Amino acid sequence: MSDSSRDTPDGAGWGPEDRGDYRQLMPRQVEKLSWLDPRLLWRARNGVLASWFGDPTGGTRNRWVEQRRTAGAPADAVIRRDDPDHFSFMVIGDTGEGDDPQYAVVPGFLKAGEGTKFAVLASDVVYPVGSTDEYGTKFFRPYRDYQAPIYAIPGNHDWYEDLQGFMRVFCEAPPLAPRPAPRRLTPAWLRSLLWHTARTPDEQRLAEARTLRAAPAQQSVQPGPYWALDAGPVRIIGIDTGLLGTLDAEQGRWLREVSTGPAPKILVTGSPLYVDGEHHPCAIEGGGTVDDIVRDPAHHYVAAIGGDIHNYQRYPVPVDGRTIQYVVAGGGGAFMHATHTIPRVGIARVTEEDFRCYPLRGDSLAFYSRLYGRRLRMRRFFTLTEAEATAVVAERLGITPTRAQGQPVRLTARIRLVAALLGAGRRTERRARFRLPVRKAYTQLFSPGSATYSPPFFKCFLRLDVTPDSIRLRCFSATGNRRAEVEPPVEDEVTIPLR
Missing domain, CATH: 3.60.21.10 (Metallo-dependent phosphatases)
Incomplete structure (x- = not known):
């Protein structure tokens, strides 16, 4: 397999x-x-x-x-x-x-x-x-x-x-x-x-x-x-x-x-x-x-x-x-x-440890960081590697990365800012002061217009x-x-x- x-x-x-x-x-x-x-x-x-x-x-x-x-x-x-x-x-x-x-x-x-x-x-x-x-x-x-x-x-x-x-x-x-x-x-x-x-x-x-x-x-x-x-x-x-x-x-x-x-x-x-x-x-x-x-x-x-x-x-x-x-x-x-916008799960006695999703949140964030970088012509700023995206999602949610990482990732201010702008989930539903439209509006408009081939x-x-x-x-x-x-x-x- x-x-x-x-x-x-x-x-x-x-x-x-x-x-x-x-x-x-x-x-x-x-x-x-x-x-x-x-x-x-x-x-x-x-x-x-x-x-x-x-x-x-x-x-x-x-x-x-x-x-x-x-x-x-x-x-x-x-x-x-x-x-x-x-x-x-x-x-x-x-x-x-x-x-x-x-x-x-x-x-x-x-x-x-x-x-x-x-x-x-x-x-x-x-x-x-x-x-x-x-x-x-x-x-x-x-x-x-x-x-x-x-x-x-x-x-x-x-x-x-x-x-x-x-x-x-x-x-x-x-x-x-x-x-x-x-x-x-x-x-x-x-x-x-x-x-x-x-x-x-x-x-x-x-x-x-x-x-x-x-x-x-x-x-x-x-x-x-x-x-x-x-x-x-x-x-x-x-x-x-x-x-x-x-x-x-x-x-x-x-x-x-x-x-x-x-x-x-x-x-x-x-x-x-x-x-x-x-x-x-x-x-x-x-x-x-x-x-x-x-x-x-x-x-x-x-x-x-x-x-x-x-x-x-x-x-x-x-x-x-x-x-x-x-x-x-x-x-x-x-x-x-996106799955990276899903906050830490705690609903109906289902915990984050019970919850499963695909793509993994880190892969979702890496995918959309490339997408936004291409659409906004700011690839050097927005693009995260899959390792960076996995690490920053784990930090924001307070969880252990689902996929084992190789070398430790140093999370920089840029990585954290990109994750916040793209709406990466948090431990609670506390709203950021500013984020790009990746949840409600993004689901209805930007995401459908951003299919990749x-x-x-x-x-x-x-x-x-x-x-x-x-x-x-x-x-x-x-x-x-x-x-x-x-x-x-x-x-x-x-x-x-x-x-």
Whole structure:
């Protein structure tokens, strides 16, 4: 097995570049998204409009679900598979930018995914707005050699065209009939004036794309944007958190129903419940939260896996004498969200010693120091080596470096200043007087506009091996280097008891 980032700098991808073969999988021409492009931001405006004038996704979602039920989908939205008691499946989140980082994940994903029964794609299948015409290069082509079904839950980007592409590809659903025009001078009417709607898809282009995953073993049809899947001894439940990260009342009622029963359960969601050292329980319209349902001992949840944030995090939360593994798994291909901004973890009785993340905070800080140095044309000032970044993060958090260091690093005033400016986490949430936008604003704007197209990429995906007694969850990394393609490194591993 290859060294991981927890073992050596080379395992993190900092060694001499030996780029993998992933580029052979890519189309000749690749569109490089820039979230600093006003035209792209305008296309992706629906999330902002929903927050200003009211979120219509609950009503639209219910129309999609009703359409699928009328077409014969099971009323309980449960997919019943004939898997043995011992089986494996993959989870990969936030994949579809269609560029180097997404395709760099594919060789390792195929290698680690050998023998698995299916995969679950958690959030944001296609960027920037979930267009049907982009599924060819951002879904069908990269996963054409994965010889098993892929189920998916949508993310907010898939909703930017009212879920038309997602429902067409994963549910074989025709477009919805147009809704009646809202009453004039209401918030809904104002929203409709600016709402981005889906373009008519190119049918020939979609048909050609489908041929890339046309093998019988690869086929599946979902009952809708949210579903439950019975596989072997476990039930996997995928929920759709729409544009703003909440559940409508009807989906909340369904979630409570499918969560009953003694089977161990895994939740897959587009909005992680624990992330960046914070708790986001996910509100349900009409009252209650998703995490209330997950924590209820009568429901037997053992894990909750969320996309949306583009890295890996794990919080083993003690709940009533048991442990629920809360996982962030959004590192499947899109730009990387920083981990070095996460403060020292101390939440829900999870300590820094219990917490795991990928990339390691030091590697994240080193990555973004290079990025800021390049963007601001101040490379000599901003750029930190991986050893310097690891040492200064350890100092600021008051922890032992995760990766053993070679020669001791002398921390200079420049190193400490760069770490502070880039928002490196502290022992507490005390705010610096001035820092560059690396947390809230950075997540929303600068980070998406700063994707890199050469290794290391710090991407990741999960493999879960299920038995009647336990689930073995492993996080594999994809750096874009050849060694990670041949033997994907394991960045984290935990065994979850089922009995």
